[in-house]
Structure formats: structure tokens, C-alpha cells
Amino acid sequence: GIQVEQSPPDLILQEGANSTLRCNFSDSVNNLQWFHQNPWGQLINLFYIPSGTKQNGRLSATTVATERYSLLYISSSQTTDSGVYFCAVERRSGGYNKLIFGAGTRLAVHP
């Protein structure tokens, strides 16, 4: 099956710092999403980004589908950005689309 690899696995930042999270995938995908899971377990969809670049406030994402990777940029990080960031790719299986998650990047932002 498809492999989804995220790096780094863990990241510690001082508040105000910038960071880049990476997601590599081993095969072509229909789509790609980035999620943030807060410390209480809630998963929030950040971006739905099959290709190109999108921005939402301090966050932006870029997917280069032909090279099978996506990047999530966090600028001016805040303590509320702490949690786990998951990349998930969409693949078709048995006539239905499935979302396959990477292992995640665990981010801790300290004041």
C-alpha cells in the first residue's frame, strides 16, 4: 500500500518561531489534507490541497503532486499551535475514496 511519511516526528519551538513540516507519499494520490489534533484529541482540517499553495492566516501549505510531497508552514508560532499535525492522502479503493494518515509531527510550542 501507499506509504505516507512525515518529518520531523517531534518538534519543539519557542513562541514566535517559524517551522516547516514535510509529508512525503510513495504513490500518486487523489488529494491531500493536513490536520491538527489538539491535546484533547480534536482533529481539525487545516487544508485540503491536491496541488499548489494555500494560505490561512499564519499557516500555509504547498503540495507538489508530481514530486509526491507536501509542506506545511507555521509562522510566528503560538502555544495554541501545540499538538500533532497529520498529513492524510486520499486513495481510491474498491470504488470508494479512503483517507490514509501519516504518523504525524508532534509539535510543542513553549512561551
Add this chain to the structure above:
Amino acid sequence: DTEVTQTPKHLVMGMTNKKSLKCEQHMGHRAMYWYKQKAKKPPELMFVYSYEKLSINESVPSRFSPECPNSSLLNLHLHALQPEDSALYLCASSPQGGGANVLTFGAGSRLTVL
């Protein structure tokens, strides 16, 4: 209403108990999902319902029994679970019946099996 609501938030059960997890959405979404997430691991797909019919079962043991009574509700019936089934159970929904695209997740039900 742009939420997926899951109840209960926490559940503790013995191995001989029968319990149910419930999920509700009122966004008119046509696909609903159950995911299982163990500590420090990514969510793993269990079931997908599309237009109220079970379309994907990821070889989940029969002690987990999903049910979709209508387009807004999704249940997960639990019976004779094992301690290793303790996990966060996440429900999600998405607009299209074919599954995936933009998923909206609930806050999860944290299950402990004693």
C-alpha cells in the same frame, strides 16, 4: 451546524459489557466514518458508510458492529471487547457519498476496556 457530535466523551466498560458509541451530524453529509486511534498513533480507518450503506469494512473484528440508522446518525456497538481495544474512537463525515474529500471530525469517544 458544522459539527460532528460524539457521545459519550468517555466510556469505561468491562469485557462482558455491551455498550454503544453514538455520532451525529446535521450538515447533510452523505458519508460517515469510524476511526480508531491508539495513543501516539495516527487514526486508523474502521468503517465507511456511504448513503447509509456500509461501503468499507477494514477487516474489523465482529465485536465492533456499526449501524447507520439514518443519514445523520452513526452508531458503533461494542460487545465482548478486549483491553487492547482501549483507544480514542473518532467519527467523521464528508459531503460526498464516494467518501474522503474534506472530512469533519468529532471530538472523539475515549474508551477504556477493563
